[in-house]
Amino acid sequence: MAGSALLVMDVQRDVVDIVGVADSAGSGAGYLPRLRRAIDGARAAGVPVIYVVMRLPAGDPRASARSKVMATVVRAGLFAEGAPGTEIHPDVAPEPGEVVVAKRRASAFSGSDLDLVLRARDIDHLVLAGIATSAVVLSTACRAIDLDLGLTVLADACLDTDPELHRVVTENLFPLWGDVLSVDAWLAAIGSR
Template sequence: MANSALLVMDVQRDIVDIADDGSGYLPRLRKAIDGARAAGIPVIYVVIGLRPGHPEVSTRNRVLTNAVQAGLFTEGDPGTEIHHDVAPQQDDIVVTKRRGSAFSGSDLDLVLRARDIDSLVLAGIATSGVVLSTLCRAIDLDIGLTVLVDACLDTDPEVHRVLTEKLFPQWADVVSVEDWLNAISRSSAAKL
């Protein structure tokens, strides 16, 4: 699959504050973003944003109801901004979603089709949330997938481990940021 994009998902200030364990997550993610840009791979940011008053949140959706009660995800709030350590550049695309998957309530599919992108590299917070949901939807859309294991983060390290070691490898290439950067570097060199 020749046309790839790096998806940087839900790396928003409030989410990073909750999930970042001090393990160097943001610098690793920054390295992946910089490497993608250097290789000419588009970087697409995905954020969750809910309208003020949250008309799109059903009380049957436990995750969003709890998030709203905790004061999270309202569009325009400072906590919904993409973390400044990995902020988008002028040519990057930012997609707003309304649910767990990057595809839910967003125009991501339209953006991918318009750019003829048929392969995604997934990074983001949380592994058990946006990464899992997006991966499942992308499979149904016949999109090629790579998961950057150390550019994904979850509040539960065991859940992250099980997903990235047992489940995701059934559907996607699961690699480290370093291995992915080496692969795209070799691919770029081969084209010269």
């Protein structure tokens, strides 16, 4: 899949803890191993893996009180630069040389150099995976279609705290914007299983 990249977004220790990915009975059951398969398959097929993380300066003065989400995030001390919880979960950690993009808001493009990274590598198609479907995945997909980028969403490599919201977005909205596939279907399409 020349021109494609897999974006692994917000799979950080604090986020994984919040959504309860480790809970084998919850909606996150099997999430990290499934995401790991997608990452390993992308690498095997020569598809670049780009990690996106949320990192905010402590007490981020750019976080407006008008933004309910950002005010809550800053008050809770989430995503503070240098905090252990902002690290990418070790089960899906990047290999040396893989790009890690730091963003400042929901979209992978917000306050980051992702667009520059994509242009420098001639990437015109994004394969999205991450937590949460209704936050980073949705926001990034919106921006990607505005930039005329091709889009694939790996539905079972995305996760949300609200399973019904995840279902509605992946079944009703994302198919209007691009392809929605399972990890296994995507791996078969790129010839990596």
